[in-house]
Amino acid sequence: MIVTSNVTKNYGAACVVDGVSLELPAGGITSIIGPNGAGKSTLLSMVSRLMAMDKGTVTVGGLDVTTAPSDELARRMSILRQDNHMTARLTVRDLVSFGRYPYSKGRLTVDDKGHIEKAITYLDLDALAHRFLDELSGGQRQRAFVAMVLAQDTDYVLLDEPLNNLDMKHAMGMMKLMQQAANDLGKTVVLVLHDINFASWYSDHIVAMKHGKVSAQGPAAEMIRPEVLSDIYEMDIKVHEIGGQRISVYYG
Amino acid sequence: MRTLLLALFGTLVLAVVSVFVGVSDVSIPSLLVGGVDSRAMEVLLISRIPRTIALVLAGASMAIAGLVMQMVVRNRFVEPSTTGTTESAALGFLVVTLLAPGWPLMAKMGVSAVFALGGTALFLRILRAVPLRDVLLVPLVGIMLGGIIGALTAFIAYRTNLMASLLAWNMGDFSGVLRGRYELLWVGLVCCVMAYIAADRFTVAGMGKDFTTNLGLNYQRVMMLGLVIVSLVSAVVLVSVGSIPFLGLIVPNLVSLMIGDNMRRTVPWVAIGGAGMVLACDIAGRLIRFPYEIPISVVMGVVGSAMFLYLLLRTPRGAT
Numbered sequence: 065m066i067v068t069s070n071v072t073k074n075y076g077a078a079c080v081v082d083g084v085s086l087e088l089p090a091g092g093i094t095s096i097i098g099p100n101g102a103g104k105s106t107l108l109s110m111v112s113r114l115m116a117m118d119k120g121t122v123t124v125g126g127l128d129v130t131t132a133p134s135d136e137l138a139r140r141m142s143i144l145r146q147d148n149h150m151t152a153r154l155t156v157r158d159l160v161s162f163g164r165y166p167y168s169k170g171r172l173t174v175d176d177k178g179h180i181e182k183a184i185t186y187l188d189l190d191a192l193a194h195r196f197l198d199e200l201s202g203g204q205r206q207r208a209f210v211a212m213v214l215a216q217d218t219d220y221v222l223l224d225e226p227l228n229n230l231d232m233k234h235a236m237g238m239m240k241l242m243q244q245a246a247n248d249l250g251k252t253v254v255l256v257l258h259d260i261n262f263a264s265w266y267s268d269h270i271v272a273m274k275h276g277k278v279s280a281q282g283p284a285a286e287m288i289r290p291e292v293l294s295d296i297y298e299m300d301i302k303v304h305e306i307g308g309q310r311i312s313v314y315y316g
Numbered sequence: 317m318r319t320l321l322l323a324l325f326g327t328l329v330l331a332v333v334s335v336f337v338g339v340s341d342v343s344i345p346s347l348l349v350g351g352v353d354s355r356a357m358e359v360l361l362i363s364r365i366p367r368t369i370a371l372v373l374a375g376a377s378m379a380i381a382g383l384v385m386q387m388v389v390r391n392r393f394v395e396p397s398t399t400g401t402t403e404s405a406a407l408g409f410l411v412v413t414l415l416a417p418g419w420p421l422m423a424k425m426g427v428s429a430v431f432a433l434g435g436t437a438l439f440l441r442i443l444r445a446v447p448l449r450d451v452l453l454v455p456l457v458g459i460m461l462g463g464i465i466g467a468l469t470a471f472i473a474y475r476t477n478l479m480a481s482l483l484a485w486n487m488g489d490f491s492g493v494l495r496g497r498y499e500l501l502w503v504g505l506v507c508c509v510m511a512y513i514a515a516d517r518f519t520v521a522g523m524g525k526d527f528t529t530n531l532g533l534n535y536q537r538v539m540m541l542g543l544v545i546v547s548l549v550s551a552v553v554l555v556s557v558g559s560i561p562f563l564g565l566i567v568p569n570l571v572s573l574m575i576g577d578n579m580r581r582t583v584p585w586v587a588i589g590g591a592g593m594v595l596a597c598d599i600a601g602r603l604i605r606f607p608y609e610i611p612i613s614v615v616m617g618v619v620g621s622a623m624f625l626y627l628l629l630r631t632p633r634g635a636t
Contacts (some may be wrong), residue, residue: 114526138532145526151390152522152577162520166532170516170580192574196576 065090066111066220066254073106073119082105082276083085083120090125090219092268093246093253095284097260099297102273104256105146105224112143112222124220138166141220142213146228146256148205150197156208157193160184163215183215186241188234198266210238214245221245224256235259239266260301264288264310272296288312327372330595334368335360337599339607342395360531362495370498371490371598372591374553374560377504379590380511382564383571387522387579388542388617389440391454392572392627396432396550399458399507402559404435405551406485410469414476421555425500429551435465436543452628477514488558488613490598503552507545508587514541515579517629522577560594562620567593569627 066088073081081103088094096104108230109115111122113129120262122129124141142163154162159181164176172180184193187207197205206229213221227235230274243266245251257263263270263284270287272280280292287293293301344365346356382395389399396402408431412424419427439458446457466486473482477605493611511518520528520540528535553560567589571582597619601610 112332112530133532134529134534136533138530143526143530148524148527150523152519153572154519154523154576154578154629158519158576158578159523162516162527162531164524165516173328212360213530 065123065126066124066252068111068122069120071107071110071122072118073103073110073115074118077119077227080276081117083108083275084273084278085120086271086273086278086281089253089269090252091246091250093242093255093266094271095255095257095263095267096273097263098273098279103276104273107273108143108222108224108256109145110255112141113144114143118162138216138218140218141222142214142218143217143225144209144224145224146225148209150205153173153196153198155194156200156211157184158191159197159208160189160193160211160215162314163212163217166216171227179194179215179217183211185213186214187211187262203231203234206230206236207234210241218251220223220252220254222254224234225258226255227259227262230284235262242266260288260293260312265311285310317369320494320584320588323585323592327588327592327595330592330599331372332601334371334595335364336600338364363493364532366495367493367598368491368595370493370501370557371594372418372555373498373501373504374488374490375563375591375594376587377501377508377549377590378553378560378563379510379567379586379593381577383568383586384511384518384542385420385546385564386568387518388539389443389454389578390522390524390568391451392450393455393565394458394545395562395568397559397561397564398455399439400435400461400465401432401439401546401550402554403428403462403469404438405432405547406482406559407435407465407469408429408551409485409555410473410478410482411622413478413481414472414623418464418630421500425503425551425555427480428555433543434549436460436547439544440539485554486613487556487611488553488560488616489609489611490557491609491611493557498556499555500552505551507549507552508583510541511545511579512583514538515583518542519577519579524578558611558613561617562624563590563593563616566620566623570623 071081071084084107098104100176110117127137129137129168158197160180161172164172164179168176184190187210189207189211192200192204197208199241210226226238230238239262242253246253267284270284271278274296279296280287288303289302293312299314301312303310303312340359342356342360350356355413385394386392405428408428409424412419412427439461442457443454473479515537517533520531520533521535525535568586571585575581597615598612601612601615604610
């Protein structure tokens, strides 16, 4: 379980995350949705100890993220932010191998190698494994980053807009993979998503943020409703049920 | 692996050539004829072998310093001479020479290294304040900072009649290397070993602060270790033989083009490449105007700037 209590972040006078208290259940997929500038990414960065918070506490699986040893947290929780600029020229396999760093500190065991190969195959990167990251397309690079996080094999997986740069096929594949990780491996997956239809289709739990605060949260079925979504995004959103899935329509 | 051995062999050949190039007749026949007490043997032991060892140590450690710098700053175009590090080391050496002329060289080197560390920290501080982190802006900021520190150093040296010494420190030259006057350079080898031991940590740091934290490493601590290595190497090389420009820039970039940036793999390449390059430039400097010598910093400056231009002008795929 991830528990945040009164988490706050200010940039100068602007309060980006304003006293957020949340309990995200262990297991399943939780999606954080909301308009631009709602504080979703900032919240995720603070939960994953990438950013210091001004106020409040966060525990992940019982570990306080500000005081627990960073390498222990790295075996418990993995985080991938959006817009990763990588200046280092690494091959895909090198990158994914570094996902095992929290366990092996660079001396890879047979077990580590198994994790690495599995992650590469899961993300359909076998043919690209020897290529340098700067030779890949944005989508291929994104998959390589996710493979690294997967190789890290943590109970908690936090991804900030993992569908960035992905085409439909790979976006769907990525969400299926997250579902598999949650259902079969019992991982807790927390995603920041912009596409509310992907959120609707794959999430167990949805948290909506607006102006730095949690404006609504609940099971996906309760959240994907026209009145809830229209309020969050301040626009007219219709929800249709197609083949048992709630699909939002907001294109015009 | 086989190509690495080939590179090692090439560098060894250069080292052997380096031992036998010079005004004094030192050759295998002259050594055999003269025996252990001959002048040839004396030149070999007091001058030629120390010079060659100094070249190898300085070359390898300067190249490694450049590599570490590029990883922790996450910029391809930084090395001690484009970040104010070398200039700060010179300032430190000048200050300690003025205030405590009697101190042993090791202590003076220590002061110089502390100044180098301070100068590099200042550089990073300024970088954080510069909003535009353009790839080429970073070394430009460093060169400007180096210029300011260099001007201050020159002013002090001018007022204290130490311009000649300052000129010697700024101009890397191995012609003065004799037994007993280069041994400090072994510290550079220690730094290379440290860089190899911490190679994975530096590679992770090269992936950025967020990745480093995600993998459970303390980013600040890795940065600090890197800066200590870079400062020590800069100070040691400056104090022993004078600064060698471009080396830390060219060698790691060429290696990165060849085999990427995973430091566990690149450290041996960069070390061997750096040693080989310095040996080749020094041999060239000794032969071009034989029997006179051209200082290595001049040769390196010409060769290095040409290669640097090449690296700049090729589409910088890996640089952005």
